[in-house]
Amino acid sequence: MAEHVAHVERKRVYVTIWIVLLCFTALTTGVAYIDLGSNWNTVVALAIAVCKASLVVLFFMHVRNVSERMVRVVIVTAIFTLTVLIVISFSDFATRKLIPPPPGLRQASHIVVHHLGEEQ
Amino acid sequence: MAEEHAALVAEQFDDQLQQYQTATLGMWIFLATEILFFGGLFAAYTIYRYQYLPAFEIGSHHLSVLWGGTNTAVLICSSLTMAMAVRCAQLGKKKPLIAFLFVTLIFGFLFLLIKFGEEWRHEYLEGLAPGVNFTYHGPHAVHVELFMFFYFFMTGLHALHMIVGCGIMITLIILASRNYFQEKFNAVEIAGLYWHFVDIVWIFLYPLLYLIGGRFPH
Numbered sequence: 109m110a111e112h113v114a115h116v117e118r119k120r121v122y123v124t125i126w127i128v129l130l131c132f133t134a135l136t137t138g139v140a141y142i143d144l145g146s147n148w149n150t151v152v153a154l155a156i157a158v159c160k161a162s163l164v165v166l167f168f169m170h171v172r173n174v175s176e177r178m179v180r181v182v183i184v185t186a187i188f189t190l191t192v193l194i195v196i197s198f199s200d201f202a203t204r205k206l207i208p209p210p211p212g213l214r215q216a217s218h219i220v221v222h223h224l225g226e227e228q
Numbered sequence: 229m230a231e232e233h234a235a236l237v238a239e240q241f242d243d244q245l246q247q248y249q250t251a252t253l254g255m256w257i258f259l260a261t262e263i264l265f266f267g268g269l270f271a272a273y274t275i276y277r278y279q280y281l282p283a284f285e286i287g288s289h290h291l292s293v294l295w296g297g298t299n300t301a302v303l304i305c306s307s308l309t310m311a312m313a314v315r316c317a318q319l320g321k322k323k324p325l326i327a328f329l330f331v332t333l334i335f336g337f338l339f340l341l342i343k344f345g346e347e348w349r350h351e352y353l354e355g356l357a358p359g360v361n362f363t364y365h366g367p368h369a370v371h372v373e374l375f376m377f378f379y380f381f382m383t384g385l386h387a388l389h390m391i392v393g394c395g396i397m398i399t400l401i402i403l404a405s406r407n408y409f410q411e412k413f414n415a416v417e418i419a420g421l422y423w424h425f426v427d428i429v430w431i432f433l434y435p436l437l438y439l440i441g442g443r444f445p446h
Contacts, residue, residue, distance in 0.1 A: 113248045114417065116318050117311075126308040133300045133434075137293060140439040149442040153435035161428045168311045168424045176249050179256050186260035190267040194274055201275045 115173040125167045132160050236412065248414055255418040259425050266385070266429055273378050273436065276371075281441070283371030287379065288440035290356055295347050296438040299339050303427045306335030310423045317409050317416035325416070326404050332423070333397040336390055343387050351376070379437050386433060389426045396422065 136156040144152060166172040171179065241247040277284045313328035348357075355363030358377045366372070396419050403409065409416060 113244050114318050114413070116315060119312070119315070122308060122311045122315070126304065129304045129307075130301060133297065133304065136435055136439070137297045140293070140435075140443045143442060143444045149439070153439055157432050157435050160431045164307060164424050164428050164431070168307055169421055174252070176253060178249075178253050182253065182256045182260050186263045189260075190263055190270075193264065193267050194271045197271045198274050198278065201278060 115170065117167070117170070117173070121167060125163050129160055129163060132156050248417075251414040251418055252421070255421045259421065262425060266382075269378070269382050269385070270432070270436075273382070276374060276378070277440070280368065280371035280374065283368035284375045285441040286366065286368060287356075287372045287375030288438060289443070290351070290354065291379065291438050292347060292350065293438050293443060295342055296434055299342050300430060300434045302335050302339045302342070303430050306332050306339070307424050307427045309335065310420050314413070314417050314420040317404075317413035320409075320413075322404060322407065322409070325409065326401055329397055329401045329404065329416075333394055333401070336394040336397060340387060340390055340394070343383065343390075348380075348383075351379075382433055382437065386426065386429055389429070393423050393426055 136153055139152050139156075140149065143149075165183070171183065174180070237244050237247050241250065309328045309332045313325055313332060316322075316325035316328055351357060352361055355361050356376050357380065358373045362373055362376070364372055400409075400416060400419055403415070
């Protein structure tokens with residue numbers, strides 16, 4: 109009945125993915141107790157999270173076998189937009205200390221602060 | 229045959245395949261908006277974590293890795309039972325379908341019980357609930373409060389999605405017991421997509437909230 113519409117995955121595949129996901133959860137927790145230096149703990153934790161999410165999307169959410177290309181387009185669009193949101197927003201805050209504001213802007217912000225001070 | 233076909237396929241679709249693909253695509257578009265719904269919070273989290281990393285580490289170390297990790301495992305198990313439920317719906321097996329949906333619902337309740345009954349209660353009693361009971365006066369107190377605000381809002385929004393998911397499970401169990409899914413499995417399939425998505429959000433929340441800066445002695 110449904111077989112000709114949707115691809116029916118084998119049970120063994122689901123169980124394997126489930127075991128791998130549980131192992132990754134144990135791994136990410138275990139790695140947190142090891143000092144990897146500077147920011148490597150965060151990088152490893154995020155890399156494991158991305159792997160886990162990919163497994164869920166590909167196998168549990170059937171993207172591996174989905175017949176429609178449009179679904180993939182929607183997923184890629186969502187991830188791209190999310191990346192733009194985080195990277196562009198973050199690049200502003202991450203570079204504020206590197207580049208000092210031009211003198212004119214500093215003066216202007218001083219005037220604003222002064223003006224607000226008068227109101228209070 | 230024609231009557232059977234009409235019962236299975238809604239008027240606006242050519243055939244069952246088109247109906248199936250439309251339902252799946254529609255759910256994925258909804259999930260794309262959900263990614264950006266949570267994405268705003270993740271973007272704000274990234275920026276403030278960068279600016280106040282020491283405070284975020286202190287806040288993170290007040291959370292329970294044991295319960296956070298347990299809840300991660302609970303959600304992964306619920307994703308397996310949900311995937312099995314979808315499989316049963318595809319094959320038209322009514323009894324195992326109801327059983328798997330029921331186990332998924334139990335895992336969902338278990339997650340919420342641990343989240344609210346153990347973790348939130350504990351953090352509230354410890355004086356780490358911003359705006360309600362915040363009594364932490366150690367270093368970086370203001371920004372530890374900011375972290376706890378992120379923690380409560382992000383896990384709260386996630387828990388809200390879990391509550392909605394449990395409601396969907398209850399609805400599916402009722403419909404399945406009335407033989408609604410004998411031929412139509414689309415609803416179970418797209419409910420599964422939603423459930424797995426909520427699992428994925430938690431997969432990112434767990435390391436980002438509970439494991440900041442590692443748990444080794446500094």
